[in-house]
Amino acid sequence: xxxxxxxxxxxxxxxxxxxxxxxxxxxxxxxxxxxxxxxxxxxxxxxxxxxxxxxxxxxxxxxxxxxxxxxxxxxxxxxxxxxxxxxxxxxxxxxxxxxxxxxxxxxxxxxxxxxxxxxxxxxxxxxxxxxxxxxxxxxxxxxxxxxxxxxxxxxxxxxxxxxxxxxxxxxxxxxxxxxxxxxxxxxxxxxxxxxxxxxxxxxxxxxxxxxxxxxxxxxxxxxxxxxxxxxxxxxxxxxxxxxxxxxxxxxxxxxxxxxxxxxxxxxxxxxxxxxxxxxxxxxxxxxxxxxxxxxxxxxxxxxxxxxxxxxxxxxxxxxxxxxxxxxxxxxxxxxxxxxxxxxxxxxxxxxxx
Numbered sequence: 001x002x003x004x005x006x007x008x009x010x011x012x013x014x015x016x017x018x019x020x021x022x023x024x025x026x027x028x029x030x031x032x033x034x035x036x037x038x039x040x041x042x043x044x045x046x047x048x049x050x051x052x053x054x055x056x057x058x059x060x061x062x063x064x065x066x067x068x069x070x071x072x073x074x075x076x077x078x079x080x081x082x083x084x085x086x087x088x089x090x091x092x093x094x095x096x097x098x099x100x101x102x103x104x105x106x107x108x109x110x111x112x113x114x115x116x117x118x119x120x121x122x123x124x125x126x127x128x129x130x131x132x133x134x135x136x137x138x139x140x141x142x143x144x145x146x147x148x149x150x151x152x153x154x155x156x157x158x159x160x161x162x163x164x165x166x167x168x169x170x171x172x173x174x175x176x177x178x179x180x181x182x183x184x185x186x187x188x189x190x191x192x193x194x195x196x197x198x199x200x201x202x203x204x205x206x207x208x209x210x211x212x213x214x215x216x217x218x219x220x221x222x223x224x225x226x227x228x229x230x231x232x233x234x235x236x237x238x239x240x241x242x243x244x245x246x247x248x249x250x251x252x253x254x255x256x257x258x259x260x261x262x263x264x265x266x267x268x269x270x271x272x273x274x275x276x277x278x279x280x281x282x283x284x285x286x287x288x289x290x291x292x293x294x295x296x297x298x299x300x301x302x303x304x305x306x307x308x309x310x311x312x313x314x315x316x317x318x319x320x321x322x323x324x325x326x327x328x329x330x331x332x333x334x335x336x337x338x339x340x341x342x343x344x345x346x347x348x349x350x351x352x353x
Contacts, residue, residue: 003047003327003329004327004328004329005329005331005348006044006045006046006048006073006075006329006331007035007039007047007048007331007332007336007340008048008330008336009032009035009036009047009048010050011050011055011056011058011061012050013027013054013055013056014065018303018334019251019335020334020335020336021089021289027056029068032061032065033069033342034152034194034337035047035337036065037068038341038344039344040070042340042341042342043144043344044348045073046072046073046074046102047075048076048077048232048280049061049074049076049077050077050107051079051106051334052112052113053082053112053113053117054113054116058074058077058233059091061074061159061194063095063098066099066102072102072105073103074101074102074103074104075295075330076104077106077108078106078107079107079108079109079112080107080130081114081117081119081120081123082112082117082119084154084155085133085134085154086137086156086161087143088138089141089142089161089299090106090232091334092138093111093141093142093161093162093163094163095309096165097166101166101171103174104177105177106159106177106178106197107135107177108179109127109131109178109180109188110180110270124182124184125184127183127184128180128184128188129160129184130153131178132192133151133153134154134195135154135176136149136151136192137149137154138176139173139176139192141156141161142161142173143165143173144175145220146159146160146282147160147329161257172248175195176194177194177195177197178192178193178196179197179198179199179272180271180272181272185271185272187220189213189227190216190217190219190220191216191221191222191223191225192224194224195230195328196209196213196229196230197230197232197328197330198230198231198326199231199232199233199272199275199280199305200233200276200290200303200305200307201229201275202279202286202325203287203321206300206321206324206326207324210229210324210325213227214226218227229324229325230327230328230330231318231326231328231329231330232303232330232334233303233306233329233330234294234305234307234331235306235331235343236248236291236306236314236333237309237311237314237343237346238309238310239310240310241310244313245308245309248291248306248308249293251294252291252294252297255294255297256297259297273301276304276305277295279292279305280293280296288309288316288317289307289308289309289313289314290305290306290307290317291305291307294306307326311343312350313348315347315350315351316347318351319351322351
């Protein structure tokens with residue numbers, strides 16, 4: 001299986017994200033470009049750009065970084081409701097055209113400050129039904145002309161997006177990533193997404209979810225190529241196993257001193273976040289080196305479980321996820337720029353096909 005390795009650019013107005021040094025220019029174009037160019041120079045395909053109201057617009061950031069790089073592929077996180085599907089399909093197609101096919105898209109359905117940008121709160125079933133329609137319609141607009149669509153949430157009449165997406169071998173259009181652990185989310189992934197992106201759960205849990213999603217794809221009559229799978233996780237890599245664990249435990253202790261179990265209480269409505277929070281109750285370390293304690297003190301969100309160890313330790317763990325069927329990896333650690341270079345040098349060569 002061909003593996004792809006992406007990084008993470010937090011896209012935050014507030015500095016100091018997850019231990020990143022606090023600097024006045026942390027989110028400047030020059031700083032973000034330095035990260036994107038370092039990714040190009042150190043063997044990474046691209047990076048996920050984080051999204052949410054109160055953060056810079058991801059498509060704008062992706063456009064700026066693509067203009068300053070040659071091969072960097074932005075995985076652009078966006079939210080249905082913030083974007084209408086035809087508007088987004090057109091904007092993304094334009095950027096894909098200008099970059100020679102470097103656009104990837106991550107659809108996010110989790111809760112946000114919806115009222116701030118004029119969206120409305122629906123129940124979970126309604127939210128994911130809208131996401132399914134969004135994915136279906138965007139794909140249609142990228143692959144067909146004169147599209148007429150009448151859904152419960154979105155409608156277009158005689159719509160053709162220009163410029164047209166240029167199909168490439170194995171890539172008829174920008175890859176559509178999607179996350180979510182609820183039953184409603186899994187139905188969307190099984191039927192409409194290209195890549196289901198998991199958070200860092202133990203191997204047995206990931207294997208169970210992959211099996212269930214493959215079964216759902218068959219039950220619901222998936223019309224697209226087989227669903228692929230990805231992993232979003234922190235990789236805490238140091239020269240030796242002992243050094244990695246000493247520094248990881250020190251960082252968690254500092255996180256606890258700085259704020260304790262912040263965000264955990266108000267995040268428990270999301271199934272995926274709850275799954276990560278629940279892992280800490282099973283033990284601080286699961287499998288060989290999956291460190292769950294960061295979620296206990298930092299809240300149950302993406303990348304709050306860590307794979308800790310030497311390059312060889314972490315590569316071994318990532319290969320075990322690969323053996324389950326994971327082919328897309330979105331890794332990160334802070335300081336971001338230092339770790340882009342360290343892990344590109346020390347970790348990625350151990351994972352080469």
